[in-house]
Amino acid sequence: MSDVMEFEGNKDNISTKAYLEEAVSQPEISSLASVASHHSAPGSQPLGTGLEARGVHAWFGKHHALADVNLDFPAGTVTALIGPSGCGKSTFLRTLNRMHEFIPGAAMAGEVLLDGKDIYEPGTDVTKIRLKVGMVFQKPNPFPSMTIAENVLSGLKLAQLKTTNKDDLLEECLHRAGLWNEVKDRLKAHGGSLSGGQQQRLCIARALAVKPEVLLMDEPCSALDPGSTLKIEETVRQLIESVIVVIVTHNMQQAARVSDYTGFFLSDGGPGQLIETAPTSEIFSRPKDPRTEAYVTGRFG
Amino acid sequence: MSAQVPELEVRDFSSVSPQKPWKLSPREVAINASTILIALILSPIIVQVTPLKGKLGLVLTFILVAMVGNIVLSFLRQGVQAIGNSIASTFIYLAAGLVLLPVASIFFTVIMRGYHAVRINTFTQDMSVTQSDGPYTEGGALHAILGTLMLVLIASLISVPIGILTALYLTEVKGRAEGTIRFLVQAMSGVPSIVAGLFIYSVLIVGAGGHYSGFAGALSLSILMLPTVARTAEEVLKLIPRDLREAGVALGGTQWRTVVMVVVPAARSGIVTAIILGVARVAGETAPLLLTILGSTTTHLNPTDAPISALPLYTFNLLRTGLNVAIDRAWTGALVLMILVLILFVLARLASGRKK
Numbered sequence: 001m002s003d004v005m006e007f008e009g010n011k012d013n014i015s016t017k018a019y020l021e022e023a024v025s026q027p028e029i030s031s032l033a034s035v036a037s038h039h040s041a042p043g044s045q046p047l048g049t050g051l052e053a054r055g056v057h058a059w060f061g062k063h064h065a066l067a068d069v070n071l072d073f074p075a076g077t078v079t080a081l082i083g084p085s086g087c088g089k090s091t092f093l094r095t096l097n098r099m100h101e102f103i104p105g106a107a108m109a110g111e112v113l114l115d116g117k118d119i120y121e122p123g124t125d126v127t128k129i130r131l132k133v134g135m136v137f138q139k140p141n142p143f144p145s146m147t148i149a150e151n152v153l154s155g156l157k158l159a160q161l162k163t164t165n166k167d168d169l170l171e172e173c174l175h176r177a178g179l180w181n182e183v184k185d186r187l188k189a190h191g192g193s194l195s196g197g198q199q200q201r202l203c204i205a206r207a208l209a210v211k212p213e214v215l216l217m218d219e220p221c222s223a224l225d226p227g228s229t230l231k232i233e234e235t236v237r238q239l240i241e242s243v244i245v246v247i248v249t250h251n252m253q254q255a256a257r258v259s260d261y262t263g264f265f266l267s268d269g270g271p272g273q274l275i276e277t278a279p280t281s282e283i284f285s286r287p288k289d290p291r292t293e294a295y296v297t298g299r300f301g
Numbered sequence: 302m303s304a305q306v307p308e309l310e311v312r313d314f315s316s317v318s319p320q321k322p323w324k325l326s327p328r329e330v331a332i333n334a335s336t337i338l339i340a341l342i343l344s345p346i347i348v349q350v351t352p353l354k355g356k357l358g359l360v361l362t363f364i365l366v367a368m369v370g371n372i373v374l375s376f377l378r379q380g381v382q383a384i385g386n387s388i389a390s391t392f393i394y395l396a397a398g399l400v401l402l403p404v405a406s407i408f409f410t411v412i413m414r415g416y417h418a419v420r421i422n423t424f425t426q427d428m429s430v431t432q433s434d435g436p437y438t439e440g441g442a443l444h445a446i447l448g449t450l451m452l453v454l455i456a457s458l459i460s461v462p463i464g465i466l467t468a469l470y471l472t473e474v475k476g477r478a479e480g481t482i483r484f485l486v487q488a489m490s491g492v493p494s495i496v497a498g499l500f501i502y503s504v505l506i507v508g509a510g511g512h513y514s515g516f517a518g519a520l521s522l523s524i525l526m527l528p529t530v531a532r533t534a535e536e537v538l539k540l541i542p543r544d545l546r547e548a549g550v551a552l553g554g555t556q557w558r559t560v561v562m563v564v565v566p567a568a569r570s571g572i573v574t575a576i577i578l579g580v581a582r583v584a585g586e587t588a589p590l591l592l593t594i595l596g597s598t599t600t601h602l603n604p605t606d607a608p609i610s611a612l613p614l615y616t617f618n619l620l621r622t623g624l625n626v627a628i629d630r631a632w633t634g635a636l637v638l639m640i641l642v643l644i645l646f647v648l649a650r651l652a653s654g655r656k657k
Binding site: 097099102104127128130131134135137139141143144145146154155157158159160161203206207210 | 475542544545547548549550551552553554555558559562563566567569
């Protein structure tokens with residue numbers, strides 16, 4: 001396999017094709033991915049038409065961080081965004097709920113359509129967008145001044161929403177985040193008293209309480225142990241019945257386990273670009289672009 | 302999973318006792334103590350045979366001899382590298398001790414000189430019918446206590462909201478004037494207190510034809526309190542991670558609701574510290590009060606229409622009389638002021654830690 005190592009930058013290398021064919025026959029990767037893709041049936045709750053990025057660019061000051069990303073997130077699916085550090089995955093994710101503009105000096109171009117409407121259209125209420133497109137951050141960030149229960153329901157207060165039965169909602173969200181059994185006896189404890197993995201699931205429960213249509217997850221497991229990671233992945237698979245999930249991850253096994261579609265981002269010194277997007281099983285078994293292939297087989301990045 | 306997990310063998314650990322091998326052995330402690338002892342014996346001898354004289358000379362010699370002993374000791378134990386460490390730690394302990402000295406000395410002096418004029422009537426009577434050199438059982442500082450409480454309360458009502466909102470402008474809004482505002486707040490914290498008093502005096506009392514009053518005094522104090530509150534609150538708010546702000550906004554909250562529900566509660570104990578520092582800054586101020594509340598011997602609760610008294614001013618005026626009994630009363634005023642500030646601090650700390 002030493003000749004394969006030299007392929008970078010040479011698309012027509014014969015050994016690449018040989019490797020590709022070999023990759024197709026690798027049973028463990030493709031089976032993992034196909035398990036994930038079976039779940040793409042629409043769930044019980046009515047879903048919108050989905051989320052769509054059209055020609056999205058992003059800048060930080062003069063630095064062009066992301067160029068011309070076109071990507072669909074159909075209803076009832078999990079999409080993983082993979083790629084080496086600094087390729088614009090997280091930046092792209094943050095353009096999807098208008099958190100990008102939170103950073104001083106940020107700029108963008110293009111359209112992001114949520115149920116057919118551009119979320120960047122002038123006059124759009126940005127808080128409503130963020131209500132529909134929720135977010136889970138890399139580091140667990142429960143609100144330190146609030147109890148577990150208050151954390152879950154904090155979105156209702158922040159967005160000034162009314163709900164008929166808070167207790168039911170609290171239980172439902174904690175169930176969906178896979179945390180209920182662990183915290184049901186100490187809902188009045190502070191969020192900071194939980195372990196890192198539990199805190200992250202608390203953050204997922206908090207994001208779910210405002211009933212988002214889309215949930216963006218920015219490397220949600222990078223600070224967690226393998227057991228907590230597995231629990232969060234199970235949670236993600238259960239969420240697709242009602243939520244479109246977009247997850248940025250550095251862990252390719254994770255992408256293979258949880259996602260239906262995978263987008264591969266790469267920056268070749270210039271702005272990050274979406275190199276390839278396809279059903280996850282294809283990305284990991286028959287990637288079309290040699291750079292994708294090199295990345296998913298672990299030869300760079 | 303076909304393999305059975307073997308049961309954990311029950312073992313007896315009672316023969317092992319917890320040790321602290323990093324602690325100094327009794328022998329080393331004894332050596333350290335004897336170094337100090339030698340220094341204690343040696344320094345008077347050195348003072349006797351050299352031109353150094355007096356208490357200060359003795360203390361300085363002792364410090365020097367102890368330090369040399371310490372350095373020699375650490376050299377013998379750990380070699381040349383340990384010398385720098387030893388010198389540094391000696392200086393650090395010394396500095397900490399020197400900081401403690403004036404604080405302890407102030408407390409000691411105020412308590413020793415202030416306590417014997419304290420009677421129940423100190424807290425229940427004012428000086429309206431009592432001569433300043435009348436017996437301890439007559440008259441008191443009630444008017445000054447109430448005056449100080451009133452001044453601190455009104456000054457806080459003015460400068461705490463403005464100070465916190467200014468801090469929020471600097472950390473959350475980050476508006477166009479951020480740099481200018483930060484510079485002005487810093488400049489404001491350098492305003493001498495007498496100038497703050499003079500400003501209120503010339504604008505409100507002379508200029509607008511107002512009265513010497515509690516309100517005028519509180520205004521001059523809030524000029525001094527505002528920058529302290531604003532700067533401390535800003536430092537505290539800066540420490541709140543951006544993650545929390547983003548989480549609030551990402552849940553569909555407006556920036557204002559995120560600040561009120563997430564950022565400020567997360568910084569609550571620090572903001573209470575900011576308020577405490579502000580109160581501490583002004584509770585003992587005397588100079589601006591001379592020009593704004595003038596002083597009084599009667600209890601007067603209306604902050605708008607007449608001169609009032611305050612504990613620092615009460616202390617100052619009684620001290621100026623030069624009469625022995627009045628000077629005792631002045632020390633009592635200083636003691637009461639210190640206790641009052643202490644009580645305010647404890648109350649604020651209790652209030653901020655209530656929910657934890």
